[in-house]
Amino acid sequence: MSAFPSLTIEGVTISRVICGTNALLGYSHVSAGRDAWAREYFTAQRIARVFARCQELGVNAVMGPLHSRLAEALDETARLTGQAMVWVATTAADRAPAGQLDALQAARAAGRVDEATAISRASLADQAAELKGLGAAFCLLHGAWADRWPEERGGLVGCADAMATIRAAGLVPGSSSHDAPRVSQLDDDAYGTAVLAAPVNRDGWFMRPSQADAMERYARLRHPLIAIKTLACGKFEPEMDVAGSLRWAAAAPGVEAVALGVMIEQEAEQSLPILREAFAERYG
Numbered sequence: 001m002s003a004f005p006s007l008t009i010e011g012v013t014i015s016r017v018i019c020g021t022n023a024l025l026g027y028s029h030v031s032a033g034r035d036a037w038a039r040e041y042f043t044a045q046r047i048a049r050v051f052a053r054c055q056e057l058g059v060n061a062v063m064g065p066l067h068s069r070l071a072e073a074l075d076e077t078a079r080l081t082g083q084a085m086v087w088v089a090t091t092a093a094d095r096a097p098a099g100q101l102d103a104l105q106a107a108r109a110a111g112r113v114d115e116a117t118a119i120s121r122a123s124l125a126d127q128a129a130e131l132k133g134l135g136a137a138f139c140l141l142h143g144a145w146a147d148r149w150p151e152e153r154g155g156l157v158g159c160a161d162a163m164a165t166i167r168a169a170g171l172v173p174g175s176s177s178h179d180a181p182r183v184s185q186l187d188d189d190a191y192g193t194a195v196l197a198a199p200v201n202r203d204g205w206f207m208r209p210s211q212a213d214a215m216e217r218y219a220r221l222r223h224p225l226i227a228i229k230t231l232a233c234g235k236f237e238p239e240m241d242v243a244g245s246l247r248w249a250a251a252a253p254g255v256e257a258v259a260l261g262v263m264i265e266q267e268a269e270q271s272l273p274i275l276r277e278a279f280a281e282r283y284g
Contacts, residue, residue, distance in 0.1 A: 004058030013086075014257065017059050021064030024038065024263060038263075051074070057269070064088075066092040091128075093144040095127055100119050100122070121145050140173075183225075198225060200230060227259065230259070
């Protein structure tokens with residue numbers, strides 16, 4: 001079998017399909033009950049078995065936040081297979097600098113979102129250093145941070161410094177965002193961003209302000225875009241057209257990789273060959 005389609009970003013080669021982790025870590029976008037079940041059910045060992053099957057199918061990378069369960073699962077995967085996965089990490093929005101966790105939790109509980117985001121964002125250097133120590137190769141700003149990043153005269157205040165902080169930790173810097181205009185801003189070379197991530201799915205779910213606006217912008221990006229929420233967390237239509245939805249995302253202008261969430265090995269066996277073929281047709 002030929003090698004899985006891949007791309008190289010600043011010297012790090014990743015498969016064009018990356019294991020997504022929202023559903024495995026309890027971020028289902030379905031219900032609090034579903035989240036609680038996932039956090040109870042998906043031990044590090046169960047997650048590692050899913051990752052190991054993805055490895056067998058040619059995928060060498062995982063995308064997910066700074067999270068102890070994910071770090072444990074990645075260690076377990078390497079133990080099972082003898083091969084480490086490339087961790088395309090994102091920062092965690094629930095982290096705070098030392099001594100400020102109570103302030104973060106109070107701000108979140110009171111609905112002071114901008115204040116909570118600012119407190120969390122101040123932990124970037126600590127998070128980047130921890131991710132490096134855990135073996136991550138990339139560090140992308142969490143979408144919750146990027147979406148609310150402060151602006152001044154059309155520029156993102158301190159964003160270049162944030163990317164420099166990530167580079168200083170020895171990681172490839174990038175950012176996710178749910179807002180297409182923000183993705184376009186982050187694509188500016190002045191910020192030092194190496195890779196971007198944003199929702200891309202056939203139904204336009206979470207693509208802000210609209211699917212049409214997002215797709216027009218993503219077609220002009222200079223930096224590689226990782227599509228997230230590709231199956232809209234199960235909300236896509238027409239019902240169960242998995243193959244069509246995956247092929248649509250893989251063919252979308254600007255998309256160079258897809259982060260696909262799978263919860264069981266059988267989902268990987270169904271979806272990964274579809275994406276493998278789609279990316280092989282597009283990139284050779």
